[in-house]
Amino acid sequence: MPAPSARPSSRSSRRAPELRFGDRWTFDPAPETADPKLKPRYDLFINGRFTAPKSGRYFETINPADERKLAEIALAGAADVDAAYAAARRAFPAWSRLPGAERGKYLFRIARLLQDRAREFAVAETLNGGKPIKESRDFDVPMTAAHFFYHAGWADKLEYVAPGARVAPLGVVGQVIPWNFPLLMLAWKLGPALAAGNTVVLKPAETTSITCLKFAEILQEAGLPPGVVNFVAGAGETGAAVVAHPSADKIAFTGSTEVGKAILRSLAGTEKKLTLELGGKAANLILDDAPLDQAVEGIVNGIFFNQGHVCCAGSRLLVQESVAEEVLARLRRRIATLRVGDPMDKNTDIGAINSRAQLKRITALVASGVREGATLHQPACVLPEKGFYFRPSVFSDVTMSHRIAREEIFGPVLSVLTFRTIDEAVEKANNTAYGLSAGVWTGKGSRILKLSAELKAGVVWANTYNKFDPASPFGGYKESGFGREGGRHGLLDYVRVG
């Protein structure tokens, strides 16, 4: 691929026209000021009550935007996980026998209570996770509520989940969720589990426990019977205890492929059902007849949404050679206008990286890209001094064998590759261990239909990217996991059909 920098015209030596995105109109800070109502210390939520950990141990949780401590979180040990499972087991008979319409009422109430406290939860989500407030306000919190509303509607219609068959809840479900969408992942897990009549033990991610434990306040307010939902916080050890507990009838995990494989091995030979939603390295295909400006917008949305901490992020851009230079030039101009910085500012487009560990991983992978010969483009934006930040990054001259083209970076880093024919595009897109999502940009409907059939990915977006809906099943192929979340398919993974 030719060098992507703004090339001087080949006909004359005068400087090529370029746009200037400078400081002619700088925006004043526009911080969101709602009170997140944080407590200095959060206990575990077991049997409907906030409960101190049996070990008495707590760990700190920080704001990744400035590295300041936000609260102490109770660390659940094996005994606490045991207590949580016991509570869930006790709650199961009554909860599963409750008429579906009654379970639905609880879910409706939970969704409405979250809407009532939307700003408070959005601020808490941003404080603890680092994502821009405009995303937690406009995406995470409303989408979380939408998932509860959607599954509330299913609770009394379960006979239509598998027409012609009878369905029954599985029992007690152990769930482990990641740090990239703390509230939304909680909703993806709780919604179908509760609608179907299961009871739950859920572990939030170590770095983002606050909104999960705040959510317990909503469950209390909604009057959810004790033990139906239990939250145990902690790191890998707690997660292992949740997964390994003999009382679990099903395990649902969203997170890294590495941990997913370990869980799969540990559950071999048990009766437990399992669904895994793991990593991805999605191909986003730009064909020569694509609407280019909208495609660039989709590329930006695909890779820089939530700092690229998205398992379905469009991290491998595959561009048809005839438009590659043009797309890259437009993309570089577009990222010059992205606003990186304080996540609490309403104008921030890219916030803080979730943790120091993740920042290190991103930095290392980007260094490997440079070392292996890819060309790195970053805008010259000023980053805050404290906190974990990474510039939006685009790599050109990437080949399929580069680490940055194969490994999931889980950060705001895009690898750009090119292709000549559509068959080559399909081959490159599918040449990955993952298969969670893909994107196709073209003006032609026939190409969309062909590619959506040939791309081995659970979701294929056409002329858009990162669109979600509670009614649409989400999940992967190959090392991206199995099982679906959302829609009728998602519910099927939480019931016994017979």
Place this chain on the structure above:
Amino acid sequence: MVVNAQPAALRRLIDEVGNVDQVGVEERVAKYATRSIKKTAKVWGLRTAVSMVDLTTLEGKDTPGKVASLCAKARRPHDTGDIPAVAAVCVYPSMVRHARRALGEGSGVRIASVATAFPSGQAPLRTRLAEVRAAVEEGADEIDMVINRGAFLAGELGRVQDEISAVVEACGPAALKVILEVSELEAYDSIRAASFLALRVIREGDFIKTSTGKTGLNATLGNNQVMLEAIRDHYLATGVAAGMKPAGGIRTAKQALQFLIAVKETLGDAWLDNTRYRFGASALLNDLVRQLEKERTGAYQAPFYFSEAAESY
């Protein structure tokens, strides 16, 4: 959009200049509305917007007296505060000499005149060109022309472009604004194609403009975006910087700031200036002034404190 309804010539032009996805454009511009502009940035934006207004009256009932009062408002939009003059007044050709008399020379406010059988454009070309020359002779600094939409929709793109070229010539020293009348072009693809037809024959400092204000749908963030992107692509390819003028339907300061954010994020600093961006509006001016007074004094003033000199589109 029904692709088959497009004439072959238009389809070829769209293939050449690139297509536009409606859903994507509208999603993009929705993000401008989520920007939060506060304090000094807000004041800068409001003042800049005032300086970009083409204060307009285009009515059958316009009189020399109405135009004189419009000119006074244009020079001094409000009697307190430090509010800049607007960019231009925009009137019918018969009112140009009255505007010239009211403004005199050296007021800093330019005189724009719609011409070419505004708003329909349905007059013989020689009549339209004569109208342009007359308006320039009477003292117009800028001419707002309408394109021949009938010819455009019939696929006679060469004719549309030749007519624009002829008007450029007739303008002489006056700047030209080419009104595409976007609501009659139906699809974003056509708006982009029509933008290029105009951009390829106008001069540095000329403008493309959304609408006459005389049809149902006028300037929107969506068609503004499509035209800004056409200007950008043409500039990057040729070095010729054209201006942009959304007109009609922009009534509030909040809307104006959203249009300016689109300019800032699409064309950058050089277009945040009234030599390259204008608002065709009248009611907008008083809302901008009212918001500026609110920023200055900390309180909203009642509407009757602001002189009404420009109730038109």
